[in-house]
Amino acid sequence: MPNIPNQSGEDGREVVLAADGVEKTYSSWLPWEPDVEVLTGASLELRAGEVVGIVGENGSGKSTLMQCLVGAIEPDAGTVSRPDGVGWCPQDDRLYDRLTVDETFRLFGEAHGMTDDAIRDAADRLTDRLDFERFRDRRVDRLSGGNRRKLTLAVSLMHDPGVLLLDEPYTGFDWETYLSFWELAADLAADGTAIAVISHLVSERDRFDRILELRDGRLARSGTQSGASGDHEQLEASADG
């Protein structure tokens, strides 16, 4: 049974990602290095159209949780169900330095099984929306850190996934891009895309329907629900967990 069921589940929205009792321990081949227990039973349900923040202190296992949720690594125990597939924006930009922005779209679009027209449309739409269309002919290794981040985000979005899992997505964004990101996220959520944003720091908590904290390998509720707090209070993962 999920330890963090969606409190808005009564509205009948479809569950698009469900994780139950996810455990992950990193073991070393070297006998003198201790095992590192990262996740000890993290559970989560995401429903269509909701925006969830997941916070946690440095080293709490947020990226490990994200990789378990998207299927990039196998958990030691527990189950993850993602019936509609996921889009994943990893914390580090996993792009090919020698490709241009447009070539990157084509490569990842082909990987997603998209047609040429669909790839072109997605590239047009996302570069315009995130304001980096003028860099489409530029090689990835000649982009600024912020524009590389935009490209990673755009690649994770281009196939219109039902669930979008974003790991520190706005690192390096300027203020305008940060606002554009949230406008885009709001539009996607309105169209039914579930979005989970993982960060060590969550600003503007009223942008989220729920905020969860990863602590001791499990997810726990943190802060208040959307609407209960109209301020722009900043929730920071507490140093003492």
Added chain:
Amino acid sequence: MLVALPPFVTYVYGAAMGAFPDVGFVDGSASTYGRIGGALFATAFLTGLVGLFGTVSAATADRYLAFSGFSSGVLFGTRVLVTTGVALVAAAVSLLSLLAFGTDVAAVAPAYLVLVLAGTLYGLLGVVVGALVPRDLEGSLVLVFLADADSFLSGDVLSVDTDLVTLLPLHYPHAMFESAVLDGTVGTGNVAPALAYLAVLAVAAGVAYAAATGRGWSL
């Protein structure tokens, strides 16, 4: 590097060996033996570097691309094709260098194919090294040490009295290349073990690549 390294290494290896004119157990010109070793080293090392850097620099991107939908088998096949392409070019430049420095090559086509084989072997070895030592500097140091020692020990310049040299990747290609250059033949007894070595390395590279791009492990 593809253009500059093969002629430089071929020339220097030949000149170095030429400084020892009375090597008793070498039939023929010591310089020729040196150039043969240099051409093999240049082809193997350059292709190995491509295999290494391709694995080290692109492992996380390949993993992300596999996550996005491409099969790991296709990605690995593409990497092998790229390294084979580099082996074709490096072998051509190395062979041309050998010819340009005055070595008569008795059978050009077989010599070229053997160089391509040597390059491909090291391209696969580069993938394995890149998976085990996923850092550019450390990986290239491992590779340059291996290729240097291999091209020297696998030749007949020193009569190394141990079967361990038969485990070196260039052991059989070196014998085949020497035969092709000097006699115009490729010793048939060396072809099967060389291809077997290639098959074993291909499997090892596939496993290493899958591990590097699937879970990102390293020693």
